[in-house]
């Protein structure tokens with residue numbers, strides 16, 4: 019199938035989005051594509067990149083390029099990480115298992131979501147040799163939270179990514195119009211229905227009473243009371259690096275340092291949470307300055323092409339998370355689609371780096387971009 023898509027010139031983000039739309043249900047496609055509210059922030063994420071322009075230098079021997087980065091002592095061949103995306107079963111029957119296999123083949127770390135269709139153990143099984151991190155939706159039932167973290171450690175996950183921008187779910191117009199919630203349909207139950215603590219909270223097994231099990235899941239999935247002091251609970255339960263995903267304010271970056279967090283991810287959840295919120299790229303420079311190189315700064319929300327990656331790294335990111343592009347690849351062509359999206363993006367970053375006059379990701383500095391308009 020991948021060859022067919024190549025022949026059809028399915029190359030860039032828009033091509034993959036169109037292929038995905040042809041292959042999955044309109045409800046699932048809307049769920050993936052949509053942002054919150056009026057989608058002001060969803061649009062702002064991409065538009066923010068247009069305001070920065072690369073100022074290339076020439077005659078600098080770019081015949082050999084190095085795209086590798088090092089994070090938490092581990093070297094990776096590209097500056098990509100696959101963002102946590104829940105409920106991948108709505109995009110493809112193999113869901114996160116296909117993504118995990120692609121991630122392993124491409125040597126790109128994969129962040130498995132708390133609300134995955136498959137369990138974290140099943141996902142780990144498909145990517146035994148690859149770096150994988152676990153994204154935590156801190157459950158209202160804290161024993162489930164600690165159980166998830168313990169399971170992730172046991173299954174060889176290398177970091178815990180706590181998503182802090184989801185005290186509750188953003189208001190997504192398209193899904194409301196469709197009356198569609200994949201969580202309520204059980205597409206995100208992989209980790210919960212395999213969790214001993216979660217199961218102990220039910221009077222009947224999910225097989226015996228699916229409605230009650232899903233009701234409990236929806237009830238405990240988020241923890242709106244979470245505050246900075248609570249991070250010590252997580253620290254007590256794991257020695258893995260802890261990253262906070264959703265940092266947009268330099269003051270929160272400073273608080274993250276104060277609370278001994280190991281990394282931050284500048285992100286607005288792809289415009290799916292607070293509409294009217296600043297573009298993630300517009301937050302990056304200040305957050306990176308506040309962090310001052312003490313811990314890694316990762317970035318997502320709006321990465322579509324190679325030059326976007328160069329711009330994010332120039333503004334202070336150490337790596338970028340790929341979100342919607344790979345889910346469209348998954349929807350269009352399963353594992354092969356994810357691999358092809360990463361290959362295309364890698365080729366685009368490689369070309370953009372060389373054409374900027376740089377031979378290594380390590381040489382990207384603020385100096386190579388200028389703000390216009």
Ligand SMILES: Cc1cc2nc3c(=O)[nH]c(=O)nc-3n(C[C@H](O)[C@H](O)[C@H](O)COP(=O)(O)O)c2cc1C
Pocket residue numbers: 049050051063101102103104105131132133153181263285286287288289290318319320321340341342343345
């Ligand atoms: C369909 C979908 C599901 C997502 N699920 C999660 C999730 O379970 N946990 C999480 O932290 N972020 C989730 N995200 C946000 C992504 O991790 C990432 O922040 C976002 O996709 C980046 O924006 P972009 O895709 O526009 O580049 C999801 C995003 C999408 C599109």
